[in-house]
Amino acid sequence: xxxxTPKKEPQSSFRGLYKNVKISVKTLDKIIxxxxxxxILLLIFGVANNGYTVxxxxxxxxxxxxxxxxxxxxxxxxxxxxxxxxxFSGWYMDENCQYPWDFEIxxxxxxxxxxxxxxxxx
Numbered sequence: 001x002x003x004x005t006p007k008k009e010p011q012s013s014f015r016g017l018y019k020n021v022k023i024s025v026k027t028l029d030k031i032i033x034x035x036x037x038x039x040i041l042l043l044i045f046g047v048a049n050n051g052y053t054v055x056x057x058x059x060x061x062x063x064x065x066x067x068x069x070x071x072x073x074x075x076x077x078x079x080x081x082x083x084x085x086x087x088f089s090g091w092y093m094d095e096n097c098q099y100p101w102d103f104e105i106x107x108x109x110x111x112x113x114x115x116x117x118x119x120x121x122x
Contacts, residue, residue, distance in 0.1 A: 055113045056081075057095075061088065064116075069108040077103040081116055089117035 054075050056064035061081030069075060080088045093099040097117040 052108050052111045054108060054111075056091070056116070057113050058083070058116045059095075059118065061086070061116050061118070071109065072107045074105075074107060075101070075103055075114075083116075083118055085121050086118040087121060089119050091115065092117050 051068050051070045051073075053066050054069055055066045056078060058064055058081040061083035064078045064081050067075060067078075077091075082088070089097070091101045091103075091114040093101055093112075093114065095115050097115060100117075101114050
């Protein structure tokens, strides 16, 4: 019996994951390597980032020290500031004191300032 040599498959059948893509394997490899490089750079930046600063604007009250936090951390609730003739009503995300900050669930998303809310004493 005569041994048959296996038929050579066309080159395109060896493309594996790339078989349905109309880009050369070299180009796809470069795209993948570039994507991996971007991911590595983002990880390096994330590790090198020292976090974010949460500042407290007491709007005329006693000073409150800022805090350094990482992304998605909860802010530790500071001692309430005091202001003569006013009662402290809480910390807010905006100067107009319309959006309260919830220290139990609100998370840090970047550098930010929280504003003290005040109610004038009668």
